[in-house]
Amino acid sequence: MIQARADRLQTRSFSPADQSILDRHRRLDRDLRRALGRNQLRLNFQPQVDLKSRNIIGAEALMRWDHPELGPVSPAEFIPLAEETGLIVELGRWILFEACQQAAAWPSPITVAVNVSPIQFQHVDLAATVANALRSSGLPASRLELEITESSRVTDPGRVHAVMWQLRDLGVRLAIDDFGTGYSSLSYFRDLPFDLVKIDQSFVRDRTSASDRNLLAAIVDLAARMDKLTIAEGVEDEATACLLGTLGCNYGQGYYFSRPISDTDMHAILAAPARNPPGLVAQ
Numbered sequence: 001m002i003q004a005r006a007d008r009l010q011t012r013s014f015s016p017a018d019q020s021i022l023d024r025h026r027r028l029d030r031d032l033r034r035a036l037g038r039n040q041l042r043l044n045f046q047p048q049v050d051l052k053s054r055n056i057i058g059a060e061a062l063m064r065w066d067h068p069e070l071g072p073v074s075p076a077e078f079i080p081l082a083e084e085t086g087l088i089v090e091l092g093r094w095i096l097f098e099a100c101q102q103a104a105a106w107p108s109p110i111t112v113a114v115n116v117s118p119i120q121f122q123h124v125d126l127a128a129t130v131a132n133a134l135r136s137s138g139l140p141a142s143r144l145e146l147e148i149t150e151s152s153r154v155t156d157p158g159r160v161h162a163v164m165w166q167l168r169d170l171g172v173r174l175a176i177d178d179f180g181t182g183y184s185s186l187s188y189f190r191d192l193p194f195d196l197v198k199i200d201q202s203f204v205r206d207r208t209s210a211s212d213r214n215l216l217a218a219i220v221d222l223a224a225r226m227d228k229l230t231i232a233e234g235v236e237d238e239a240t241a242c243l244l245g246t247l248g249c250n251y252g253q254g255y256y257f258s259r260p261i262s263d264t265d266m267h268a269i270l271a272a273p274a275r276n277p278p279g280l281v282a283q
Contacts, residue, residue, distance in 0.1 A: 029085055031067060032078055036094055040066050043098055044260035047269065048113070048231060048253045051245040056270065058111030058145065060253065061099035062260050063091070088117045089124055096129065100137035100144060102263045107270055113145040115177065121159060127166035134170070141171030147198060149177045161192065168193040175231070179219065189226040197223040201234025201254070204244070213243075220247045 004012040035041050045059035065073045082088040096114055103112035120126055134141055146167060148160075164174060175196035176188060188194070203216050223230045232244050235254030244252055258269070 025081060028073065028078055028081055029087070032065070032082060032087060032091075035065060035067075036090070038068075040068065041091075041094065042066065042262075043095065043102065044262060045102075045112070045266045046253055046260040047258045047266070048111075048251050049257045051241060051249055051252050056110065057251060058113060058143075059103075059266060060113040060115075060147070061095060061103075063095055064260075083117055083119055086119065086123070088119050092117055092120045093124070093129055096133045097136065100133045100139045103143065104137045104139040106266070108140070109143060110270065111143045111145050111173065112139075113147050113175065115147045115149075118149060121163055122156060126163050127170060130167060130172060131170055134172075142173070145173040145175055145196070147175045147177040148194070164193055189222070189228070194228065196229045196231055196251075199230060199232045199249070201232075204232045204234040204240060204254075205236075216244075217247045220244075220249050224248055 004010070042064050044062045044064050046062060047056045048058045048060060049055065050057050063075060063079075065075075065078055067073050079088070082091050099112050099114050103110070106112075116126070120129075130144070130146070133139075134144065148164070167174060173196065174192075174194040175198050176192075176194050177198045178200040179197045197219070199216070199219055203212075203219065220230050229250045230248075231251035231253060232249050233253050235241050235244065235252040236256050238256065240254075241252055241256060261269070
């Protein structure tokens with residue numbers, strides 16, 4: 001039944017493979033609940049770069065899970081599971097506190113970006129949680145960026161709108177994540193107090209035709225006209241970085257600059273420009 005709903009089918013035959021998937025989900029759900037207390041979770045950071053100066057301006061915090069028996073478990077597998085079971089509330093709080101704690105040791109004004117699940121808007125006092133994380137870590141609010149998916153606004157737009165204004169009052173930066181792939185509305189630019197538009201990597205990679213490039217340019221131009229900064233995901237080569245810079249995109253993130261790295265390696269990159277990946281220099 002679960003798979004039929006996911007595939008939007010009216011019927012689906014049960015198979016032994018389905019049972020294997022269900023058994024794995026049950027195990028991951030059980031083990032993920034224990035992982036926090038057993039130090040199996042950690043954060044990696046993917047640098048974000050000013051496309052003109054090639055300076056590092058921040059990094060996105062990405063959760064990783066090292067299962068003692070199964071090995072590394074992909075976030076694409078355990079994050080949706082955590083959202084389905086509600087465990088994402090506890091995991092989201094851990095990510096927020098851990099990211100703030102680690103970023104507080106980075107040189108100013110390097111920022112840290114943390115993804116916020118739609119479920120966190122519904123089930124926690126998000127503004128209070130963020131305020132506590134900033135206070136306990138000593139990280140200035142201006143150096144924390146919260147990435148909010150477009151779908152967050154769908155279930156309860158009034159609550160999301162109010163919480164975003166509370167977060168803005170704290171002084172944190174707000175970004176709309178994966179812009180253009182979900183429930184995009186021009187009213188976002190008018191009604192919501194966000195600072196950045198994070199352009200989904202599908203728009204960055206699919207630029208083989210003139211219409212693709214024109215669409216990418218239109219997103220960048222619209223954001224600029226509304227006094228919003230833009231950051232592009234999926235930058236994988238110099239040609240892409242140059243094109244985005246020519247179009248006026250402010251920042252870039254992707255494998256060309258750096259894969260997600262440990263906090264130790266993040267410190268090394270920020271401290272030693274000679275060790276930086278191609279196309280990237282420390283600020």
